[in-house]
Amino acid sequence: DVKVTQSSRYLVKRTGEKVFLECVQDMDHENMFWYRQDPGLGLRLIYFSYDVKMKEKGDIPEGYSVSREKKERFSLILESASTNQTSMYLCASSEQGAGYGYTFGSGTRLTVV
């Protein structure tokens, strides 16, 4: 069963901490994405990557960075966590073209206190 795996389902971090969210896919997909989901705001794209070591800013990249050293792994980094980054974070992957849509992970619910 092909899947996208996010390393943590729930995470609680303190303000100012550096936070790493990890995502691994086993489908050999070229594209990987990080979204955050907040009530009433839907899914907002933070960063995406269409190849190893390549990254592109999404709609809300401020306060975040990403790393893609291997094709199967895409990491989201919160350089200095703040309370307004409390959210559900979703990782997704797709073949080039996304004609068949994304496959999403189960999400990481991050709380920054």
Added chain:
Amino acid sequence: GQQLNQSPQSMFIQEGEDVSMNCTSSSIFNTWLWYKQDPGEGPVLLIALYKAGELTSNGRLTAQFGITRKDSFLNISASIPSDVGIYFCAGQQADSWGKLQFGAGTQVVVTP
């Protein structure tokens, strides 16, 4: 970035009722997708549409790719309690590098 206009925002329905939701945009899309998100999980693809006018079913779900290529519709017939969740539309444009645009979601609550 542009988001698709999805409505309604939420629906409270009784078991057995039919559900309709739609997604519109001012831009043309060449792919429309519908996802469902169960509570505490990531979205899962329900239906994919690739041609204007296309009508596709998946069990009790039916979706249509609008003729203008600027909208799409999802219907759920004879709703059951496990239909509860958030339904998202998503569209892909021709020059988008595989990046999807999403609607804000429709929250569906089914009461017995």
